[in-house]
Amino acid sequence: MEQKVESxxxxxxxxxxxxRGGKSSICKVVFHNMQPLDTLxxxxxxxxxxEQFLSLIxxxxxxxxxxxxxxxxxxDSERLFSSVGALVYVIDSQDEYLNALTNLSMIxxxxxxxxxxxxxEVLIHKIDGLSEDYRMDAQxxxxxxxxxxxLDLGLEGVQVSFYLTSIFDxxxxxxxxxxxxxxxxxxxxxxNMLDNLVAHSSIDKVFLFDxxxxxxxxxxxxxxxxxxxxxxxxxxxxxxxxxxxxxxSENKNNGNAQxxxxxxxxxxxxxxxxxxxxxxxxxxxLALVALIRNDEENSSAKDSNMDELLTVIDxxxxxxxxSLMKMWxxxxxKTAVNTANGNGSA
Ligand SMILES: Nc1nc2c(ncn2[C@@H]2O[C@H](COP(=O)(O)OP(=O)(O)OP(=O)(O)O)[C@@H](O)[C@H]2O)c(=O)[nH]1
Numbered sequence: 506m507e508q509k510v511e512s513x514x515x516x517x518x519x520x521x522x523x524x525r526g527g528k529s530s531i532c533k534v535v536f537h538n539m540q541p542l543d544t545l546x547x548x549x550x551x552x553x554x555x556e557q558f559l560s561l562i563x564x565x566x567x568x569x570x571x572x573x574x575x576x577x578x579x580x581d582s583e584r585l586f587s588s589v590g591a592l593v594y595v596i597d598s599q600d601e602y603l604n605a606l607t608n609l610s611m612i613x614x615x616x617x618x619x620x621x622x623x624x625x626e627v628l629i630h631k632i633d634g635l636s637e638d639y640r641m642d643a644q645x646x647x648x649x650x651x652x653x654x655x656l657d658l659g660l661e662g663v664q665v666s667f668y669l670t671s672i673f674d675x676x677x678x679x680x681x682x683x684x685x686x687x688x689x690x691x692x693x694x695x696x697n698m699l700d701n702l703v704a705h706s707s708i709d710k711v712f713l714f715d716x717x718x719x720x721x722x723x724x725x726x727x728x729x730x731x732x733x734x735x736x737x738x739x740x741x742x743x744x745x746x747x748x749x750x751x752x753x754s755e756n757k758n759n760g761n762a763q764x765x766x767x768x769x770x771x772x773x774x775x776x777x778x779x780x781x782x783x784x785x786x787x788x789x790x791l792a793l794v795a796l797i798r799n800d801e802e803n804s805s806a807k808d809s810n811m812d813e814l815l816t817v818i819d820x821x822x823x824x825x826x827x828s829l830m831k832m833w834x835x836x837x838x839k840t841a842v843n844t845a846n847g848n849g850s851a
Contacts, residue, residue, distance in 0.1 A: 516688045517565040517588060521612060522595035523605050524549060527630045527672065528568050531595065532556070534672045535681055536566065536718050541672040560715045561722045561789055561833065562689055586616045590688045591624040598643050598669075599634045606647065610654035617663055624687050625665045627651070628680060633671040640669055675735050682721045691832055695723040702795075702825050703727070706818045709780075711795040712737050713787065716745070722791065737794040740782045744772040773815060781811060785822050788830055793822060 520528045530544035536558060555567040567589075586592075594612065596605045609627065616623050629647055632640050648667055655663055668680035686692055699711050703725045710733050712721040719738045769786040776782065781797040797814065 516562045516590055517567060518591045518593055518684065518688075519585070519589045520566065520568045520593050520595065522628075522630075523597070523608060524570070525600075526595040526597045526605070528595050530672050531628075531630070531670075531677060531681075532566060532568060535677060535720070538717075544672065558715075558718070559789065560718075560720075561713075561791060562685075564685065564688070582615065583619050586619040586623065589616075589620065589623060591626055591684050592616050593626045593628060593684060595628045595630050596647065597631055598629045598640075598647075599631045602643075602647065603650075606650050606654065609651065610658060613655065613663060613665070614658050614660060617660060624684070625663065626680075626684050627665060627667045628670045628677075629667060630670050632669045632676070633673045644669060675731055675738070678719050678738070679729070679731065679734065681718070685720055685722060689722060692723060694832065695829075696726055698825055698828055699723060699725040702821055706795075706821045707797060707814055708783075708795045708818070709733075709798050710737075711793060714738065714741060714792050714794055716741055716790050716792050733796055736782065737796060740772070740774065740784055740794055741792055743774075744770060744784050747772075771819075775811075781815075783815070783818060783822075785819075785826070787826055788833060791829075793825065795822075 522528055529547050529550050533539035533544055534541055550568060550570040553567060553569050555565055558564045558566065594609050596602050613625055629644055635643060644667060651665060655661055670677045670680045702708065703711055710727060711725050713723040714721050719741065772784040774782045783795045783797060785793050787793055
């Protein structure tokens with residue numbers, strides 16, 4: 506993982522917000538698998554930091570400390586905002602948030618002027634400390650006040666998306682998944698391919714996960730239910746843990762300390778309610794995870810049907826993987842052409 510302060514690619518996410526809002530914690534939990542409780546001891550960030558994550562797209566996540574004055578003349582805010590794909594503003598919902606809202610509209614006004622294509626995303630964060638009713642009230646109030654401030658600034662057409670998040674549950678992964686997906690230019694084709702896979706494989710729900718962060722970079726077009734997301738995300742951890750277990754015993758038996766060069770990972774698990782979880786390793790640190798429901802009454806017919814179905818799914822997923830590779834190759838090609846024309850990232 507590379508430390509870098511500025512990036513010129515448009516797959517850059519800029520994390521902003523007042524001090525102690527939770528920016529560093531979000532980065533650590535989502536991208537570094539830190540346990541949420543360990544973020545209690547994080548020190549305040551003093552200067553801008555940026556990290557790169559290689560997935561289906563190459564993503565830079567840049568964090569600006571809460572106390573930095575971006576608008577002072579020595580700071581090149583124009584260059585910064587013009588190179589960013591998404592501005593993620595974190596609001597601490599457990600704290601008094603009026604100052605944060607004033608700060609947010611000031612930033613939106615500037616960012617939108619410099620870069621009208623920028624996606625503006627607001628995390629109403631730390632909702633774990635709020636009751637269900639209070640969450641909804643806070644969301645309504647924040648959306649209303651932001652809308653009013655933007656209206657006063659003559660920016661009523663600016664699209665702002667709001668998410669209720671916490672690092673203590675899956676809401677932060679769900680929000681980041683949606684934010685990252687907006688930066689993937691091939692998303693409509695990917696969704697189309699996943700819809701085709703679902704239609705021809707009796708799959709209920711399918712996700713294309715980034716294995717390290719558990720962000721899903723694409724899913725089929727049926728609605729996402731957070732429990733299905735959780736089950737699928739946890740299945741990745743279980744598969745990896747078991748895979749490491751076998752790898753270790755394999756290596757012990759071989760007296761070999763290096764991992765052996767193995768086939769891609771595939772894992773199938775039959776759940777007690779008759780549903781089946783299916784995982785197949787893809788390219789670039791991605792895994793396809795699908796939930797297949799089996800509603801047949803008779804259990805022996807169920808098992809033989811499921812075996813047949815899994816053969817079909819294996820074949821279809823293989824076709825999906827080939828298309829994904831082709832898509833990625835041509836996306837790389839586009840970047841290479843842009844670079845050759847002098848339009849690519851410096
Ligand atoms: N309850 C709760 N606390 C959180 C959550 N996210 C972060 N925190 C806590 O908020 C505090 C501040 O978090 P940081 O990540 O350091 O905040 P920051 O925005 O990076 O702060 P600066 O570096 O000062 O700009 C820490 O004690 C975290 O444990 C959350 O979802 N829920």
